Amino acid sequence: MKQLSFFVMALLLVASIASCKKDTTNGKVVFGDSKGMSVTPYDSTFYPEQYGHFSWGNTVDLNGDGQDDVQFHSENIGSAGLGHDVVTTLNCLDENVALLGDIINQEYYYHVDSTPPHTEDSIWWVIGVYKTYTCERIAETDSVVSTTEKLSLYANNANDSFDNNDTFMSTAVFLKNRSYSYPAGTENGDHVLYHYEINYKNDCDFFPMDEAKYIGFKLTENDQSRLGWMKVILHHDYVELLETAIQK
Numbered sequence: 001m002k003q004l005s006f007f008v009m010a011l012l013l014v015a016s017i018a019s020c021k022k023d024t025t026n027g028k029v030v031f032g033d034s035k036g037m038s039v040t041p042y043d044s045t046f047y048p049e050q051y052g053h054f055s056w057g058n059t060v061d062l063n064g065d066g067q068d069d070v071q072f073h074s075e076n077i078g079s080a081g082l083g084h085d086v087v088t089t090l091n092c093l094d095e096n097v098a099l100l101g102d103i104i105n106q107e108y109y110y111h112v113d114s115t116p117p118h119t120e121d122s123i124w125w126v127i128g129v130y131k132t133y134t135c136e137r138i139a140e141t142d143s144v145v146s147t148t149e150k151l152s153l154y155a156n157n158a159n160d161s162f163d164n165n166d167t168f169m170s171t172a173v174f175l176k177n178r179s180y181s182y183p184a185g186t187e188n189g190d191h192v193l194y195h196y197e198i199n200y201k202n203d204c205d206f207f208p209m210d211e212a213k214y215i216g217f218k219l220t221e222n223d224q225s226r227l228g229w230m231k232v233i234l235h236h237d238y239v240e241l242l243e244t245a246i247q248k
Contacts, residue, residue: 032158085178098168100216135204174205
């Protein structure tokens with residue numbers, strides 16, 4: 001009887017240790033709650049790269065091992081004809097770190113509009129033709145140009161929660177993209193001039209601007225995963241990093 005009791009106690013002890021270990025590595029994480037987390041405050045602003053000059057210090061070491069895990073990259077891109085705007089991405093620097101979100105099949109659509117024929121003189125009729133590429137279907141007749149598997153990144157609030165059963169992906173995501181258009185030439189028909197314009201509405205990605213949001217991540221080391229977050233504010237032309245946290 002004593003041997004049986006000792007055996008039961010041993011099983012309970014093993015189960016307790018396993019349970020504690022599971023809670024440490026796989027338990028639910030609440031954004032903004034520091035319990036069980038190693039929190040690192042930051043006062044970092046990642047300004048854009050402009051005209052080939054890099055802004056240094058836009059990489060982040062999430063677990064304090066001296067190796068950079070993610071990179072915030074803002075770049076002022078464009079041309080005189082297309083205009084300039086800042087594009088901001090968040091990049092996983094290796095496959096050991098993955099971001100929290102939904103994995104979706106993003107469809108990219110092609111839409112055509114035209115203006116009614118109108119005259120600019122007594123000879124030519126003029127028709128404007130507008131070709132638009134967008135992530136949102138404008139009309140039922142729009143055709144699918146491409147389908148891409150990608151991560152739809154979550155912009156989380158304080159007190160939201162997640163765990164290891166959620167979806168993660170090691171990838172690069174757009175926090176802020178840019179849309180642009182340009183004239184694509186003129187074509188002569190039978191007393192008709194066709195003026196073409198190409199529009200790229202890069203509206204596949206949306207991350208709220210000018211407010212603090214949390215980005216969840218999972219970092220895997222030696223076959224063990226730890227969860228954490230980055231607290232950031234996305235501005236029009238730069239990213240502000242406020243803090244990071246990772247399970248102890």
